[in-house]
Amino acid sequence: MSAAALRGAEMLGWKLHPHQLALANQLDNRIETNAICWPRRAGKSTILWAYIVGFADLNEDAEILVTAQSGMKSRDRYMSAARLLDRHCPEDAGGPRILRGASDLSMHFPNGSRIHSISPDPDNFRGDSASIILIDEMQALDPERTEDIRQGAAPLFDTVEDGMFLLAGTPGRQRAGWYWNALEAGRQGMAGHFTSEYAAPEHADIEDEAIWLATHPGIGTLTTLEKMRARRAGLTTPQWSMEYMGQWPPDLVTRALPETLWKATASAPEAPPESDWVLGFDCAIDGSTASLTASWIDADGKARMQTMDHRAGTNWVAGELAKALKEYPRLDIAYDPIGFNVQVAQALGRIPRTNTNRLRALTLKEVGAGAAFISQSLADGTLKHSTSASLDTAAEHVCWRWSGETRLFGRKTSTADISALCAGSAALFIAAGKREKQPYKRREAVLL
Incomplete structure (x- = not known):
């Protein structure tokens, strides 16, 4: 000693x-x-x-x-x-x-x-x-x-x-x-x-008292679990994360998805499965680009993402979504209801004979859960993303940001395009909760 x-x-x-x-x-x-x-x-x-x-x-x-x-x-x-x-x-x-x-x-x-x-x-x-x-x-x-x-x-x-x-x-x-x-x-x-x-692992559930016990060496010696509960009640999630769970907050410099892990989980492009895949869409904050990304859980339980389309502007998105819904009537489409995404959803609703019941607008917490799912799956090695320039660019330029008590994907710079990743994140949140249904027609992947 x-x-x-x-x-x-x-x-x-x-x-x-x-x-x-x-x-x-x-x-x-x-x-x-x-x-x-x-x-x-x-x-x-x-x-x-x-x-x-x-x-x-x-x-x-x-x-x-x-x-x-x-x-x-x-x-x-x-x-x-x-x-x-x-x-x-x-x-x-x-x-x-x-x-x-x-x-x-x-x-x-x-x-x-x-x-x-x-x-x-x-x-x-x-x-x-x-x-x-x-x-x-x-x-x-x-x-x-x-x-x-x-x-x-x-x-x-x-x-x-x-x-x-x-x-x-x-x-x-x-x-x-x-x-x-x-x-x-x-x-x-x-x-x-x-x-x-x-410190609690980055992807740990910091509301879980088992994580508290595994992280904080003073519980049971210098403080008590009861006192920790009282401290938690008086702090915001970011404050609790920093002060009692030992986690450094995200910033606009640090890459949210580590390059080594991202490269290690890349795979060749392939078509989504015959059923239970979800299509997500997202528009860049300035409307300069937009992406359609498919996500699903494969037979091995791995989370999958594949860019299906990525283009300049946003006017094309509603038409492509309408085509997808016509071809796959049971296809779920997920999005974060902010900015140009709202305009796309409204434009889709104006297209005749388009069933918008499959359109899923996520809540803020669901958007955060989708981002956390990608981050956790990447860290665990249970994420596979098909190689595409749009997804790779998004992974390179994505960082973390807080909105209230929800951690979300953000951009390192105002010109960074992370729409492909945000679309895949929204789709993956829905796909993670889906159960096997009757198959529908296969859609071919597009390498963009």
């Missing part, structure tokens, strides 16, 4: 739990950049303060700098630790001498070590040397500012053997800056980087 963590916990009067000790044991390896992303109430600040206090007490002349999202928050954490040391390990019992001045918040240990609380100003990190630099709640700092801090702080390790950055927080709103980059580097196993992270 980590001697530093155990000594610090003793001095602060804390009880540490297995997941906290596991992190402390890892910190003993003295990797330079350690990125810790834990949910709220998981005890990350507790174990990190226990570690630095114990480290300072057990190592001579250690210089430790601590800060947080602001000078005030850094002071609050420092004062909280100071009060505990006064109670459990005061100066006259061998504890540090604690300064509480307006311009000097520092703990001076008998062996010459010091813990110094500072504000997160890049200029405050310029000095001689440091053994450990702890930055708490780092997700709250502006990403550009964190890069400035990194440039100022890194030279402090130049003359110190095994200096460490401890970068701690919960998921932030932007996948950018030093904290995010350090997490990614640790995830990828880059030299000099370590990541400790507790």
